[in-house]
Amino acid sequence: MQLYLPIAEISVNVFLILGLGGLVGVLSGMFGVGGGFLITPLLFFVGIPPAVAVATSTNQIVASSFSALLAHLKRKTVDLRMGSVLLAGGLVGSSIGLVIFNYLRALGQVDLLVSLFYVVFLGIIGGLMLVESVNAILKSRRPGAKRTRKHHYWVHNLPLKVKFRGSGLYISVIPPLLVGMLVGILSAIMGVGGGFIMVPAMIYLLGMPTKVVIGTSLFQIIFVTAYTTMLHATTNYTVDIVLALLLIVGGVIGAQIGTRIGLKLRAESLRIMLALLVLLVCLKLGLDLVLQPSELYVIQATAP
Amino acid sequence: MMRLIVLLLLTLAGPLRGESIVLGLSQDSVSITATFEGSDILIFGAVSRDAPAPQDTGKLGVIVAVAGPDQPLSVFRKDRQLGIWVNADQVDVRRAPSFYAVATSGPLDEVLTQTEDLRNAITIPRTIRADGATVENSAAYTEALIRIRTKQALYQVQEGGVDLEEDTLFRTAFRLPANLLEGDYLARIYLTRDGRVIDEHSTVIPVEKVGIERWLYNLAHVQPILYGLLSLVIAVAAGWAASAGATLLRR
Numbered sequence: 001m002q003l004y005l006p007i008a009e010i011s012v013n014v015f016l017i018l019g020l021g022g023l024v025g026v027l028s029g030m031f032g033v034g035g036g037f038l039i040t041p042l043l044f045f046v047g048i049p050p051a052v053a054v055a056t057s058t059n060q061i062v063a064s065s066f067s068a069l070l071a072h073l074k075r076k077t078v079d080l081r082m083g084s085v086l087l088a089g090g091l092v093g094s095s096i097g098l099v100i101f102n103y104l105r106a107l108g109q110v111d112l113l114v115s116l117f118y119v120v121f122l123g124i125i126g127g128l129m130l131v132e133s134v135n136a137i138l139k140s141r142r143p144g145a146k147r148t149r150k151h152h153y154w155v156h157n158l159p160l161k162v163k164f165r166g167s168g169l170y171i172s173v174i175p176p177l178l179v180g181m182l183v184g185i186l187s188a189i190m191g192v193g194g195g196f197i198m199v200p201a202m203i204y205l206l207g208m209p210t211k212v213v214i215g216t217s218l219f220q221i222i223f224v225t226a227y228t229t230m231l232h233a234t235t236n237y238t239v240d241i242v243l244a245l246l247l248i249v250g251g252v253i254g255a256q257i258g259t260r261i262g263l264k265l266r267a268e269s270l271r272i273m274l275a276l277l278v279l280l281v282c283l284k285l286g287l288d289l290v291l292q293p294s295e296l297y298v299i300q301a302t303a304p
Numbered sequence: 305m306m307r308l309i310v311l312l313l314l315t316l317a318g319p320l321r322g323e324s325i326v327l328g329l330s331q332d333s334v335s336i337t338a339t340f341e342g343s344d345i346l347i348f349g350a351v352s353r354d355a356p357a358p359q360d361t362g363k364l365g366v367i368v369a370v371a372g373p374d375q376p377l378s379v380f381r382k383d384r385q386l387g388i389w390v391n392a393d394q395v396d397v398r399r400a401p402s403f404y405a406v407a408t409s410g411p412l413d414e415v416l417t418q419t420e421d422l423r424n425a426i427t428i429p430r431t432i433r434a435d436g437a438t439v440e441n442s443a444a445y446t447e448a449l450i451r452i453r454t455k456q457a458l459y460q461v462q463e464g465g466v467d468l469e470e471d472t473l474f475r476t477a478f479r480l481p482a483n484l485l486e487g488d489y490l491a492r493i494y495l496t497r498d499g500r501v502i503d504e505h506s507t508v509i510p511v512e513k514v515g516i517e518r519w520l521y522n523l524a525h526v527q528p529i530l531y532g533l534l535s536l537v538i539a540v541a542a543g544w545a546a547s548a549g550a551t552l553l554r555r
Contacts, residue, residue, distance in 0.1 A: 004337070067543040109390070252542060252546040
């Protein structure tokens with residue numbers, strides 16, 4: 001069944017888009033990630049214009065993060081104060097990101113920018129995750145090895161120290177502000193929530209306890225992606241509500257299936273699978289940049 | 305069929321000079337609905353004469369061209385820089401039709417002379433206006449534009465796509481693809497003798513989004529804040545419904 005998307009102005013197969021949403025939903029249920037980093041490139045592959053893909057997937061992330069946040073709020077695993085600081089940084093970052101995005105869009109380089117960001121960040125995150133989970137498996141086979149954790153980094157001793165009760169931290173607000181800002185920039189440019197970069201940063205850089213990390217990052221992600229959606233909707237008119245709805249419906253169903261699959265698998269092997277998946281998407285996008293394209297010319301409509 | 309007969313009657317009744325075109329369309333407008341999958345449009349008509357067809361003035365030809373709204377656009381050529389393929393050189397095209405289909409009753413060089421093509425801008429390359437003085441070999445960019453759009457069925461050339469019967473009745477069909485831009489589509493019909501245009505006729509086929517497509521598109525452009533909020537409300541509601549549904553399932 002074909003459906004004409006009012007904003008993307010192309011006709012798509014409903015089941016294809018539902019399937020994409022479902023697939024990403026399964027993955028996000030299994031691995032506990034938002035899946036924005038998969039949805040945006042997948043939308044490119046099926047022919048959605050990049051600007052629409054980026055703007056619409058931020059809207060989809062609001063939906064998937066909201067249902068996950070509700071669960072975390074119930075379990076009280078959200079550090080609202082830390083979340084607010086990250087959010088403040090995120091809003092600034094998102095505004096900066098959109099300015100960069102629109103500037104490069106005018107230059108005709110936005111596809112390159114988005115692809116490069118994906119290749120670099122997916123490559124780094126996927127590589128780190130793979131190394132880390134392989135190490136974890138090796139360590140668990142060697143009994144007696146103990147995980148050491150450093151508690152204070154120099155970044156924590158910057159001025160403007162604040163007590164974060166939910167995380168049990170007394171650190172400067174500057175590092176969380178910067179982390180939030182970086183994630184905001186990524187959100188605007190890549191159409192992602194940014195959990196895949198914020199979660200490691202919260203654990204390894206800010207030293208937050210693992211149990212509040214996911215909930216707190218979701219809190220930040222919802223507001224930043226909602227803000228980004230509004231920015232894209234009001235400056236570029238590129239949010240396709242019909243496309244978003246299809247992705248959301250597919251994603252909701254997929255997430256339920258994914259959660260069930262995830263419960264049956266070991267955490268370490270899940271992480272390795274996620275790492276490989278991230279690297280695979282990175283590789284595909286990287287090859288597209290490096291290999292000679294079959295069509296050397298690209299048409300781009302200029303805004304009238 | 306009824307319309308054809310009416311047309312023919314009109315043809316016979318009207319007091320006309322020389323040879324001219326009488327035209328009909330299978331539909332007066334195209335509506336883009338939510339389930340729009342493209343549309344076929346049939347253009348037919350007749351050549352009306354006030355005297356018997358001249359025998360010695362060369363071959364009769366019919367050319368039908370349908371053009372979508374013009375767009376300004378840029379064509380980029382990718383080049384390898386620092387190992388990756390980036391959009392390097394660029395040619396700005398002041399205007400190019402978003403859709404263009406041309407059908408003829410015979411081989412193009414027989415039904416249309418170069419001069420007439422230039423004057424009336426009938427074939428695809430003649431409809432594209434590029435300002436490419438800044439880049440070397442800017443013709444390659446226009447060629448690429450035509451090649452890419454032809455692949456997407458946005459540009460079509462059907463030589464011999466017009467059926468011309470007994471030098472009087474003609475008909476042709478076009479396929480409008482699903483990724484159609486809104487706007488007024490101009491259908492032009494040329495009657496030629498020996499490649500020279502002896503009559504032309506044009507009509508407008510409006511292509512419009514209708515119903516919910518129209519409403520959403522307008523909302524997004526006229527009230528973007530409201531539209532953005534609406535999409536957020538839908539997202540939050542869906543997220544909430546999902547979590548409520550999950551709780552229900554677990555019970």
